Amino acid sequence: MTPTGEPILSVRRLAKRYGAVQALAGVDLDVQAGEVLAICGDNGAGKSTLIKLISGADVPSEGEIHLRGEPVRFVSPQDALTRGVATIYQDLALAPRLAIYQNVFMGAELTRGLGPLRVLDKRTMIDQASGYMVQLGSAVTDATRPVASLSGGQRQSVAIGRALRWNADVVIMDEPTAALGVRETAQVLDLIRALNGTGKTVVLISHNMADVVAVAHRVAILRQGRKVIERPVSGLDADMLSHMVMTGREAA
Amino acid sequence: MRGFIGTYGTALAGLAVFLFFVVAAPNFANPVNLLNILKQVSFLAILGIGFTFALTTGELDLSFANLASLAAVATGGLIHNGYPPALAIAAGLALGSAGGVLNGVLVTRVKVPSLIATLATASIANGCAFFLTAGVAFVGRWDPGFVALGRAHVLGVPVLVLWMAAVVLIALFVLKNTRVGFHMICTGEAEEPARLAGIRVRSMKVLGLTLSGALAGVTAVLLTANLSSAAPTMAGDYLLTAIAAVLLGMTMFEPGRPNVLGTLVGGVVIGVLSNGLILLGADYYVQDIVLGLIIIGSVALSASTLKKAAFGV
Numbered sequence: 298m299t300p301t302g303e304p305i306l307s308v309r310r311l312a313k314r315y316g317a318v319q320a321l322a323g324v325d326l327d328v329q330a331g332e333v334l335a336i337c338g339d340n341g342a343g344k345s346t347l348i349k350l351i352s353g354a355d356v357p358s359e360g361e362i363h364l365r366g367e368p369v370r371f372v373s374p375q376d377a378l379t380r381g382v383a384t385i386y387q388d389l390a391l392a393p394r395l396a397i398y399q400n401v402f403m404g405a406e407l408t409r410g411l412g413p414l415r416v417l418d419k420r421t422m423i424d425q426a427s428g429y430m431v432q433l434g435s436a437v438t439d440a441t442r443p444v445a446s447l448s449g450g451q452r453q454s455v456a457i458g459r460a461l462r463w464n465a466d467v468v469i470m471d472e473p474t475a476a477l478g479v480r481e482t483a484q485v486l487d488l489i490r491a492l493n494g495t496g497k498t499v500v501l502i503s504h505n506m507a508d509v510v511a512v513a514h515r516v517a518i519l520r521q522g523r524k525v526i527e528r529p530v531s532g533l534d535a536d537m538l539s540h541m542v543m544t545g546r547e548a549a
Numbered sequence: 550m551r552g553f554i555g556t557y558g559t560a561l562a563g564l565a566v567f568l569f570f571v572v573a574a575p576n577f578a579n580p581v582n583l584l585n586i587l588k589q590v591s592f593l594a595i596l597g598i599g600f601t602f603a604l605t606t607g608e609l610d611l612s613f614a615n616l617a618s619l620a621a622v623a624t625g626g627l628i629h630n631g632y633p634p635a636l637a638i639a640a641g642l643a644l645g646s647a648g649g650v651l652n653g654v655l656v657t658r659v660k661v662p663s664l665i666a667t668l669a670t671a672s673i674a675n676g677c678a679f680f681l682t683a684g685v686a687f688v689g690r691w692d693p694g695f696v697a698l699g700r701a702h703v704l705g706v707p708v709l710v711l712w713m714a715a716v717v718l719i720a721l722f723v724l725k726n727t728r729v730g731f732h733m734i735c736t737g738e739a740e741e742p743a744r745l746a747g748i749r750v751r752s753m754k755v756l757g758l759t760l761s762g763a764l765a766g767v768t769a770v771l772l773t774a775n776l777s778s779a780a781p782t783m784a785g786d787y788l789l790t791a792i793a794a795v796l797l798g799m800t801m802f803e804p805g806r807p808n809v810l811g812t813l814v815g816g817v818v819i820g821v822l823s824n825g826l827i828l829l830g831a832d833y834y835v836q837d838i839v840l841g842l843i844i845i846g847s848v849a850l851s852a853s854t855l856k857k858a859a860f861g862v
């Protein structure tokens with residue numbers, strides 16, 4: 298999907314203090330609709346903090362968040378989710394012994410009428426969850442399988458399936474490939490492309506510069522709580538990116 | 550454990566035990582005896598399903614038997630003193646449920662682990678039951694309509710068995726087919742993901758523990774009606790047998806997870822065992838030893854859910 302250049306999510310002067318630690322110090326950032334934006338930076342640079350603030354997991358000390366041009370204050374991840382901002386946590390937040398479809402629809406189950414009662418509409422949930430798995434190019438399409446029986450990459454597609462279920466248009470992923478092997482990493486990168494292909498905006502935190510070069514349109518680099526670089530990825534290779542993360546300056 | 554044996558192994562073992570008693574124990578297969586077993590099983594299963602609800606949300610309830618005794622003396626005392634049965638029944642159900650709510654509040658608000666909180670509630674309930682009866686039992690010629698709740702037969706089937714069937718079917722329906730049931734399961738399976746998905750996990754835990762207390766109240770009413778008497782320790786023995794039924798049930802159908810059908814079959818197996826052992830002339834203490842072995846064996850087969858419920862790991 299080609300980015301439109303219109304910001305879907307913007308932050309202004311966003312700051313967060315944890316006691317004496319200034320985890321984030323006045324960041325301005327625009328996430329453009331339809332893009333894959335990578336957020337990079339060294340350990341402790343403030344990446345996870347930024348994500349927590351725009352996903353509703355934590356509240357800013359200062360600054361503003363705008364979604365589709367409107368100022369927003371997310372009070373919980375659930376709040377952000379219902380407004381179209383889904384976050385996929387590094388541990389994926391799945392229930393391993395439950396089926397794929399149960400994970401995809403957890404907290405937002407489909408029901409149907411049965412006389413005066415409303416009961417779970419398992420058939421439709423299974424069908425739709427399989428549909429998401431197909432859409433994401435996953436090899437596993439039997440949505441009744443327990444998540445525990447899936448590989449790491451396949452579990453990512455279940456977590457992403459949940460974002461699709463909520464019809465989120467911004468999907469935030471915190472180091473989705475950190476715990477994965479080479480083959481599974483490639484699968485997850487395909488997954489990100491597939492997700493972006495369905496029109497979703499993706500914000501990707503990664504320490505892996507090869508991943509960033511492979512899937513991101515633009516990159517923002519944080520350093521000690523500040524945004525030091527924001528630019529398109531085209532023309533950069535992984536080494537140049539690593540250098541920029543380390544020095545906080547554009548590669549020569 | 551996977552596959553057929555993993556899913557049905559212990560249920561088949563239970564069937565083998567049943568067939569053994571049919572062959573070996575005199576009068577075991579007599580229809581009167583079998584109905585008698587089913588009656589015992591109905592108390593066990595209803596309490597066990599309450600425990601299953603609590604455990605489904607990831608919490609233990611060690612208070613249900615004493616809550617049942619307390620609710621029984623409250624119901625029995627009111628009947629004994631000539632109050633209308635409807636009031637007596639309502640009091641029993643309300644007391645059991647209130648005990649469950651108390652457990653829920655202690656666990657989710659005061660943050661006392663359920664293992665400890667429900668043990669404390671059990672002790673309080675026990676004390677209150679002795680207080681209400683001044684230590685003696687209520688026995689008498691009670692309202693026949695009330696007594697019929699636990700003694701009548703419908704088309705030859707003891708009404709107790711019908712009550713049990715109703716509880717089983719409702720519990721199955723709630724857990725398998727409703728949103729709230731699914732939310733309870735998610736809460737027990739993965740509390741943090743459930744919370745992140747917007748499920749109100751604390752409410753679900755309160756609900757699970759409350760249902761356990763409410764079903765203790767149901768059992769109390771049925772037990773009191775069936776025996777037309779009420780004593781402050783009358784349901785005490787059901788603590789271990791009902792928990793054993795649930796634990797045994799967790800080894801079958803949905804291995805490692807508390808499940809209603811497993812609890813029912815587990816209850817039947819335990820009912821069959823204690824009845825068969827008596828008919829074989831075994832001393833009463835043999836039952837206790839067997840019960841202990843069943844508990845250990847079952848937990849060894851399905852440890853993780855219980856460890857999480859008991860110790861949060």
Ligand SMILES: Nc1ncnc2c1ncn2[C@@H]1O[C@H](COP(=O)(O)OP(=O)(O)OP(=O)(O)O)[C@@H](O)[C@H]1O
Binds near residue numbers: 319339340341346
């Ligand atoms: N809850 C917290 N309490 C106190 N300090 C915190 C908290 N969360 C983050 N910090 C601090 O804020 C700074 C930024 O942390 P953050 O987790 O955002 O970095 P990061 O870029 O995600 O690092 P990493 O690459 O290691 O994940 C660090 O100095 C960290 O120690």
Ligand SMILES: [Mg+2]
Binds near residue numbers: 346
């Ligand atoms: Mg981080």
